[in-house]
Every structure is written in C-alpha cells, then in structure tokens.
Amino acid sequence: MTDYDVLRVFCGPTGGYGNELGVVRDGSALPERADRQALAAKLGFSETVFVDDPERGVIDIYTPSVRLPFAGHPCVGTAWLLDVPELVVPAGVVGARQDGEFCWVEARPEWPEPRTLRQYATPAEVDALDVPPPGEWVYAWAWEDEAAGRVRARAFPGRGDGIEEDEATGAAALQLTARLGRALNITQGKGSQLLTAPQPEGWVEVGGRVFLER
Structure with missing residues (x-):
C-alpha cells in the first residue's frame, strides 16, 4: 500500500x-x-x-x-x-x-464545480434534511446570526460515489462567500468550522484548523 x-x-x-x-x-x-x-x-x-x-x-x-x-x-x-x-x-x-x-x-470561487446554494429559513431546517438522491451538488445553509455572519450548513455532493455528505467543504464556502459578499463563520456537518473573507478582485480566503490524524 x-x-x-x-x-x-x-x-x-x-x-x-x-x-x-x-x-x-x-x-x-x-x-x-x-x-x-x-x-x-x-x-x-x-x-x-x-x-x-x-x-x-x-x-x-x-x-x-x-x-x-x-x-x-x-x-x-x-x-x-x-x-x-x-x-x-x-x-x-x-x-x-x-x-x-x-x-x-x-482561491477563486469559479474554480470548483458549481454548487446549488440552497438557503433555508432556520438552522433547524438544515439539521433536519435527509440526504438527497444523487445528481445535484447541494450546499444547504441558513443564517444562525446574520448580523455576525454566522452560518449553519450541510453539503451533499450528489456524485453517487459513497460520499453522501461532506463534513466540511471549502469550495462551497468560497462560493457562498462570493454570493453574499461578506466574511462568514460557518458551522458545517456535525461541528466543523470554516472561516471565510472576500478579497480584492474576486478572490476569497477560506481558513480553518488542521490536525494530523496519522
């Protein structure tokens, strides 16, 4: 191996x-x-x-x-x-x-494949979602605190390759940040955290903590 x-x-x-x-x-x-x-x-x-x-x-x-x-x-x-x-x-x-x-x-938000950025009214609605059938790449999100830029999100790649839900998705966070035009603090999946910030000329930064598992 x-x-x-x-x-x-x-x-x-x-x-x-x-x-x-x-x-x-x-x-x-x-x-x-x-x-x-x-x-x-x-x-x-x-x-x-x-x-x-x-x-x-x-x-x-x-x-x-x-x-x-x-x-x-x-x-x-x-x-x-x-x-x-x-x-x-x-x-x-x-x-x-x-x-x-x-x-x-x-990076640039147009680099990754397009996602369907689907907004919901509350974080509870996002939490209650079932995994959709394969086909569409869906990034489901809702404001936790709009004034503070805090977002609740879940990601469903829809490829049918065994990855039904992504725990943390930087590319989708880039695209959501570009659409909203503001810095975000995203809680995705079971508890992952992604931070983003728009940059000049259409670039977007995304950051987070990394740990070496093995």
Missing part, C-alpha cells in the same frame, strides 16, 4: 470534527492518473491529494470518482502539512498562509 497521511481539516474550536483528507506526500509513487483514481476510490476519503512537488506545492486532487481542478479542504490541509506559501493546482495558483491556529488559502 502506498504511504499516506490522514489529516482532519476545518476542525471545531476544541479540535474535534473536521473533514478527513488523505495526502500521498510522494506523488511519484503513483504517477499515472488511473492509479491515483483507484487509490482515492480505495481509501474512500471525500478527497485524496498527491503531492508532485513539495517545494513548489504542486498537487493533484481526487475524489473517489473524479479528478478535481481545485478543492478547498484538500488545499487548506496540504498547505498546512507542507507549510508552503502557495499551492499549484490545475485551476491555478492558490495562495496560502498560516495565522495562529488557522491555515488559510486564497
């Missing part, structure tokens, strides 16, 4: 929750896309990252079923792990920085 690290990204304030991420630090061990896709499917994380150049931050991202040009929680987790000022993904160059307990990345 190819060696890999497991991180939890966008952990809650006490270090719990977060979305698991697999990172293969030596991407040269699996240079072929088909082999990378097969390993990502076998590991079963919502995303698995292959590091092709640790010094330059060149990475390759896969879900269990598809290769992605960009994804939020893999970039935050890998930037933290490699401690680099930027990452290079197929979509472009992702800025990265460490700020105390948070790792931040800066």
Whole structure:
C-alpha cells in the first residue's frame, strides 16, 4: 500500500470534527492518473491529494470518482502539512498562509464545480434534511446570526460515489462567500468550522484548523 497521511481539516474550536483528507506526500509513487483514481476510490476519503512537488506545492486532487481542478479542504490541509506559501493546482495558483491556529488559502470561487446554494429559513431546517438522491451538488445553509455572519450548513455532493455528505467543504464556502459578499463563520456537518473573507478582485480566503490524524 502506498504511504499516506490522514489529516482532519476545518476542525471545531476544541479540535474535534473536521473533514478527513488523505495526502500521498510522494506523488511519484503513483504517477499515472488511473492509479491515483483507484487509490482515492480505495481509501474512500471525500478527497485524496498527491503531492508532485513539495517545494513548489504542486498537487493533484481526487475524489473517489473524479479528478478535481481545485478543492478547498484538500488545499487548506496540504498547505498546512507542507507549510508552503502557495499551492499549484490545475485551476491555478492558490495562495496560502498560516495565522495562529488557522491555515488559510486564497482561491477563486469559479474554480470548483458549481454548487446549488440552497438557503433555508432556520438552522433547524438544515439539521433536519435527509440526504438527497444523487445528481445535484447541494450546499444547504441558513443564517444562525446574520448580523455576525454566522452560518449553519450541510453539503451533499450528489456524485453517487459513497460520499453522501461532506463534513466540511471549502469550495462551497468560497462560493457562498462570493454570493453574499461578506466574511462568514460557518458551522458545517456535525461541528466543523470554516472561516471565510472576500478579497480584492474576486478572490476569497477560506481558513480553518488542521490536525494530523496519522
């Protein structure tokens, strides 16, 4: 089995929750896309990252079923792990920085695949949702405190690849931030925390806590 690290990204304030991420630090061990896709499917994380150049931050991202040009929680987790000022993904160059307990990345909200950003009236409605059938990528959200920018969210990728609900989704948080045009403090899934902030010229930052699981 190819060696890999497991991180939890966008952990809650006490270090719990977060979305698991697999990172293969030596991407040269699996240079072929088909082999990378097969390993990502076998590991079963919502995303698995292959590091092709640790010094330059060149990475390759896969879900269990598809290769992605960009994804939020893999970039935050890998930037933290490699401690680099930027990452290079197929979509472009992702800025990265460490700020105390948070790792931040800066990206464009149009890089990830479009999500259906579906607003509900209350957090209780979001909490009560059943997993929808595969097909549409849904980011369900509601204001917990609109004045403070606090949001309750859940994410349903809809790919039919075994990931019915994402615990923490940086790409969707970027898109919601771009739509609302303001900084957000998002509680997603069972208790993960994502912070976001709009940046000049249409860029958005997303940040969170990262822990090395194994």
